Amino acid sequence: MHERDLLNAAFEIVDPTARREYLDEACAGNSMLRARVERLLNHAAQAAGFLEQPASDLCLDFAAGFVADAIEPSHASALQGETDDVATARGTLS
Structure with missing residues (x-):
């Protein structure tokens, strides 16, 4: 699975525990991939708060x-x- 696909799928999972479990399985021990996806998820969360203000x-x-x-x-x-x-x-x- 590509990084973009993992990111999109993980982004759709709202529950933090379920998201963590999904990434455990989807990244299957690839710690570099996991770190990149988590970093992108964190940036997306920060950007969402900024974009919510008109x-x-x-x-x-x-x-x-x-x-x-x-x-x-x-x-x-x-x-x-x-x-x-x-x-x-x-x-x-x-």
């Missing part, structure tokens, strides 16, 4: 952290004052 959430998390780090509390209050001044000026032009 990209838009990742962008929002990044942007929120960036903005929070970039604007100190003293600057945030100054910006709020400028925003109020602009709103007041717009109100006088209407």
Whole structure:
């Protein structure tokens, strides 16, 4: 059986004990093959967790952290004052 076939079959087995038993039998003492398949299974499990989070959430998390780090509390209050001044000026032009 090829490595890809073993990986696909093992990936379908959710129960860790059943997966281990399958690999015991399928790899039949080939420790290098077993190690490669287990390493690929571990990488697939890690990637699945990453891919479950939508990209838009990742962008929002990044942007929120960036903005929070970039604007100190003293600057945030100054910006709020400028925003109020602009709103007041717009109100006088209407």
